[in-house]
Structures are given as structure tokens and as C-alpha cells.
Amino acid sequence: QERVFHVHLEQILSQQQWVAPEAAAAVAAAAAAESADAVEGKMGESFLVAEAHRWGIQVYPGFEGEEIRIIFKYDGMPTTEELETITPQGILLATRPLPRKRTFALATFPFPQHIPLSQARRYLSRDTGCLVMGDAGDDSVPLVQAELVDLTDGWYRDCKMHTLSDSDDLNEVLQDILETDTLQTDGIDQEAIRQLRILAKKMFGDVADDQQITICARRYHNQDLVFKGRGEDIHLFLRNDAVRKELGITAWTQRGYTATDRKSSSYFFSLISQNVEVELGDWSEMIVMYRDTNARTLTTVQPLNQFNREKALGEDVTDAYESSQSVAEQ
Secondary structure (H helix, E strand, O other): OHHHHHHHHHHHHHHOOOOOHHHHHHHHHHHHHHHHHHHHHHHHHHHHHHHHHHOOOEEEOOEEEEEEEEEEEOOOOOOOOEEEEEOOOOOEEEEEEOOOOOOEEEEEOOOOEEEEHHHHHHHHOOOOOOOOEOOOOOOEEEEOOOEEEEOOOHHHHHOEEEEOOOOOOHHHHHHHHHOOOOOOOOOOOHHHHHHHHHHHHHHHOHHHHHOOEEEEEEEEEEOOOEEEEEHHHHHHHOOOHHHHHHHOOOEEOOOEEEEEOOOOHHHHHOOOOOEEEEEOOOOOOEEEEEEOOOOOOOEEEEEHHHHOOOEEEOOOOHHHHHHHHHHHHO
8 A cells, every 4th residue: 555655646746846744644545445446346356256266157257248239129119018038048137118218229139039938938828928929949949038228228228339231241230330350259140130120110010110220239348257157156156145245136035136127217326226136047057157347236147158249258267266276274
């Protein structure tokens, strides 16, 4: 802390010959606070790595992402339908009415997804059926994991967009958006676009056929810790109160955890925040848990196979931790 303080003080002194005592004291206090936060952050990371190691969870220092979304801008078109956001594991993430606002849209992944028939039956057997699912096959059902988004907020506000025309080459469009000659992902699958159009027609009728599809994409680097492991191991990892505190998680549940709902209106306009449950899915399935400032909860989870379609992990730091422990014991 003392070293950081002197660095800050020398920077100011190099810019002017004299610093008032009050200013120097303020600089010292700010430098000490900054240093304390940095030390606390490193200690928190070491603690999380150690706890994750206990449960056989791999930890990575962030990831590189090439995220792409297919967007259907419904421009405030009326509908009485609600949008269900369902994962390929059969988890219902949200049920949302569609506001008649021109900035709202449906967004989904650029690759087709399916849900096992065993998980889909509970949705398809309802009198109303399930709009986000297609015709059942022998073992699985086509799924559009779509969410309602406001294009003026967060991720969508900051990414680059392109409205598709019939003559567009999808790979060339992506390369232009991302300003690269080489894509890190598989790009956009035409089947994903087709399934989104089918969903839009179910929700808005034939008029949806006149609306164009928009592509939204960005590249970015996430520098926070990423945890990869089986759902059951992640669940056991989160039983620790100190772990949950470090990750901004409110409580541990039988199916996962609860955390502040950052997409609720009360998060912005009320002192009383709402919590939402995050389910981890099948205990045997590999999942990834990480911090995402644009997600509904600050700490979010994603199935590993879905995560790998658009993100690349850094170097596993759990091996380095294990090596350091071995050296310490010798």
C-alpha cells in the first residue's frame, strides 16, 4: 500500500511543483483504498480457486468471446402471446409479455438447438402447446431459445448490427461486422434463421414475414474467473456462504441459487431488489459459471456445449494452484 501511495504522489508532484496538504491527503487515501481493493480482490480469487479445486471444478482466468445473435425486430406489432425462454435442458428461464415498443425485439442464438423429447413433453402436452418448439421428432424437438431484449440496453446497444437482405453472404456479413478475415465460430446457420421466422409468425401472424432479420455481433474479452464442472459439483461449491458472497449470490437452493434480478424494474427504481432463481440443470451435465454484467444475474451459468459455440477459455489455473500447494507442502 505504501508503494502504491508513493507512485501516485510522485505522479502528481511531477505535474506540479507544489501540492496542498489537503490534496496530498486525499491522494494518499485514494491510493490506500485502491491498493486494499486490489489485495482483497486477489485474495478473493485465490479463495475461490482453492474452494473450486476441492470439488474438482476447473477454473479459468476469463475467456475470449465472439457472440452473435439473430434479431427479429417486431417494431411494436401487437400480439396476445407471451414469450417463453426455455433452455435445451428444459429449464424455463422466463415468461414475458411483449411490450408494444419499437426498441424491443426477439433474440436467439445463430445455431439451431434441440430439446430432448423427454424434457419437451411437459410443455407440448399443455392445451396451449409451446410456441418456441417445433414438431417432435423421434428423440428431440427443435427449439428456439429466444429472449425479449431492448436494443437500447447493454449488450445490444454496444454491439454492431446488420439488417440482412436476400443477397447477403452470411460469412461476409459477419466478417464485416467483426472487422476480421477469420471467424472464431461457425458463423450463422440458415436453419436458426428459419426457426426464428417460424416463431415470429406464430406470435405475430403473417405480417411477420414482411419483417427483416438483423444480425448483432461483438468480440470481447472477459477477465473474470470462469468455473467449469458438473452441475452437481458446482452446486456443492455454492453451498459455501463465503463463495456465494464473492460471486454476488444471495442464497443456495435445491436446484441452484438465487441472485438479484438485474433485469427487473425494481432493480433500477426501488431500494428493494428482487431475487430470481438460477437452475443448474441436470447434475451430470457439464456447465460453465461466470460473471456477466449484461446477464439477468451478475453470476450466470451456461451449458458447456453452448458456451463452446461462441467462447474460448483461457489457461486452466487450477493446475497452477495445485502445483503451488505441492511446493508449499515440501
